[in-house]
Amino acid sequence: MRKQMILVLAGLLSLVLAACGGQAQQAPTTAPAQPATTAPEQPTAAPPASPAPTAAPAATSAPAGGTPAQPAAGGLIERILARGTLICGVNNNPLPGFSSVDAAGVRAGFDVDFCRAIAAALFDDPNKVEYRPLSAQERFTALQTGEIDVLIRNSTWTLGRDGNLGLDWAPTTFYDGQGMMVRKDSGINTLEDMNGATICVQTGTTTELNLADQFRARGLTFTPVVFPDGDATRAAYDAGQCDGFTTDKSGLVSSLTLLSNPADHKILEVTMSKEPLGPAVKQGDPQWFDAVRWIVFATFQAEEYGITSKNVDEFLKSDVPEIRRFLGIEGDLAKGIGLPNDFAVRIIRHVGNYAEIYDRNLGPNTPFNLPRGLNALYTNGGLLYSPPFR
Amino acid sequence: MAAGSPPLPSGKVTIPFYRDTRIIAIIVQIVFAIAVAALLWYLYSNMMNGLRQANLLPTFAFLSVPSGFPIAESVIPYDPSMTYGRAFVVGILNTVRVAGIGIILATILGLILGIARLSDNWLLRNVALVYVEIVRNVPLLLQLIFWFSLTRLFPRIQESIDVGGLLFLHNRGVTLAWPQAANDFDVWMVWVYGGIVVGIVYYVVRRIQFARRDRPGVALPQALLIAFGIALIGFFTTYFAYGSWPVSLSIPELQRFNFVGGITVTNSFAALLVGLVIYTAVFIGEIVRSGILAVSKGQREAARALGLTPGQTMRLVILPQALRVIIPPLTSQYLNLTKNSSLAVAVAYPDLFYVANTINNQTGQAVPVILMLMASYLSVSLLTSLFMNWYNRRIQLVER
Structure with a gap:
C-alpha cells in the first residue's frame, strides 16, 4: 500500500512537472489550471462564472478564468488537469459520422464531439484531446490499464462488460441496433433467407455474439468470417467474400458510404439487438465517472432548454433559476463532481447541445441523414432524458 | 604504535567476515535473490491490487461458461453454445493443423530450394537466389496480407473458376471434390x-x-x-x-450461398499456409545449403569415383551426412513457423492467438488467458523440440 502511494506520488510529481512545462509554453492563455494543480485543496472561492449579466457577451473568448475544479486528490480528473490533455479512445477505422479523419487531418464525428465536450468541460478548450485509435479488441484493455481516460468508440453497454470487464458506462449517447447488409441482387430480404450464408463480422464486438445468438435461435447455420479490423471486414464484404455484413445499423449506414458501389447494397429491415452506445470509463474512480455522466447529461439538458452554441450568451442573462443553476451562474453544483461550475456553458459554447452534435455529424445535411428515432428527447418520443441539474 | 611491532602472527590469520571474499560472494547472492524476489512480489501484488480495484480478480471459472461466439473453421465439432474451454481447444487444434502441414511442406520446399541453390544449372541457381533474397527480406506479416489480398481477386463464389467440375476456385477459397466413405x-x-x-x-x-x-x-x-x-x-x-466402390467421390455443388459437398480450403487458411511455407522454406533452404556444403568435398568425389550417379550421390552420401548439421537449426525454424502462425489473425484464420484474444475480450480475464496462451505455445514448442532432439541424437554418428 505504501509502495503504491510512493509510486502514485512520484507519478503525480512527474505529471505536475510535465504540466508546468506544458503551461509555460502556452503562456498567453493566462493558464487557469496551474494553481489548481499545484494546490488543489485551496478553496478558491471563485465558482460564479464571471460573465455576469453586466459583462455583455464579449466578442469571443471564454468566460474569463475557468473556475478551478474541486477534483478529488489523486483522482483521474486531477491527473488529467495536470497532464493538460484528455486521452480519449476512439475508433481506429474510419467510421464516417462517428469518428473519421478528414483530408486536413482533423478528426471529427459524433463520438469525437463527445471527447471534445469532455475536454471543453475540463479545460475550456475542446482541442485539448489526444485521440487514441483503438480496435474493437484493444479498446477495453486500453481502458482497464489506464492508457486512456475515457472510451468513446461506439461501444455497447452490456451487463457482462459493465461487470466482468471492470468498466462503467456513462449515459447512452446513441441508441442503436444491429443490422445486416446484403447485396441487392442476392435476393435476401430477411434473416431466414440467409441459411448457410457466409457473414462478415468484426471480432471483439457484441455483434459477433448477437449474430451467433440470432441464427441459433432461428435454427439457421452460417459461416462467420471474422476480422479484428473493421476496415478488413468491410473490404472482405465488398469483395464478395461474404454474403452479408453485420454491425450496428449506424455503422452499416456509415460503411455504406465507403463501399465501392453503395447502390448495389441494402440494409435489411430486421434489427437483431439493442445496442446502446456510450462513453465508458474504468471502474474505481466515482468522481470521474460522475463527471463524464453529467457532461453527457448537460448536452441533453441544453437541448431540452433550447440552449445552443449560438444563443448561449443570451441565456447567461436569463433570470430563470433552473437555467441559472444549469449554466453555473447560481450555486456551486458541479463542485461535487470535480468540474468547474460553468462546465455546461463551456460544452455548449465549444461543442453545442445534443441536437447540434447530432445534426452536425448524422443529421439531414450529412450523407447519412439518420432520423433521430430513439435518439430524440423524451419530450419528442425519444429516450434522451437528463436528471435535473439541481 | 611502535614502529617495531611484530608482524601478523604467521599461524592462524583471522579475517573479519566482511573482508572474506567467499562470504561476501554468498551475501551478495542472497541480497540479490531477495531483491529479485521482492521485485517480483511487488509486481505481483501491484497487479493483484489493480485487478482487485477493477473487480477483475483472475479466475478460471469462465472456462466452463458457454462462449457464445462463432469460430469459422474447426477440426472438432464446435458451435457457440459450447464452452470457452472448448473454444480454446479449437484454437490450439487450428494452430497445430496449420503448423503441422506447414512444417511438412516447408521442409520439402526448403530441401528443393537448398539443392537448387547449389545446382550447376545457372538459371535454376539464380532463380533460387532471387527467390531467397526477396522472400527473406520482406516481413512475414506483409507477405501474409499480400497472399490474402490475392485471394480477393478470384471471382465471387457464384462465378467460380470451374476446373473439370472437380475443383472450384473462388474468392472464399478452393473447393474440391473429396473422397468419402460409401456403403461398403x-x-x-x-x-x-x-x-x-x-x-x-x-x-x-x-x-x-x-x-x-x-x-x-x-x-x-x-x-x-x-x-x-x-x-x-x-x-x-x-x-x-x-457391385459398388467402397469409396465415392463427393462432388461439390453450388447451393444458394456456398458449395455443399467436397471440401473447401478457406482463403484464410490457404493464405496463411502459403505465406508461412514460402517464408520458412527460404530459411530451411539456406540451412540445407549450409549442411550440404559442410560435407567434405572428398565424399562427393569418392562417391562419383565409385560410379554413383549425381542423384545417388546426393541421396545416399551427401544428405545423410548433411542431416547432422541441418537438424539443430532446422528445429528452430520449425518452432519459428509454429510461433509465426500467430499472425493468422491478420488473415482471419481462427488460430490459438485469435481465439484467446476473443476470449480475453469477452471475459476480461486477461491474466489467465495470457497464461494459458503462453503455456500452450510453450507446450507445442517444447514437444517439437523434444521430438527433434530425439531425432538428432538418433542420426548422430555413433562413435565406438
Missing part, C-alpha cells in the same frame, strides 16, 4: 487393416533376419508395398463382390 467402406477397411498388419509382420521378420545375419538390409519399401497391395486388392474385391 467398412468391408474395405478390414482389408486395409489386414494389409497393415501383414506389412508390419513382414517388416519385423525381415529386421530380425538382418540382425541374425548381422548384415544391413532394406525392408521398409517392401513392407509398404505389401500393405498397399493388399489394400488395393481389397478395393477391387469389394467392388466385384458388392
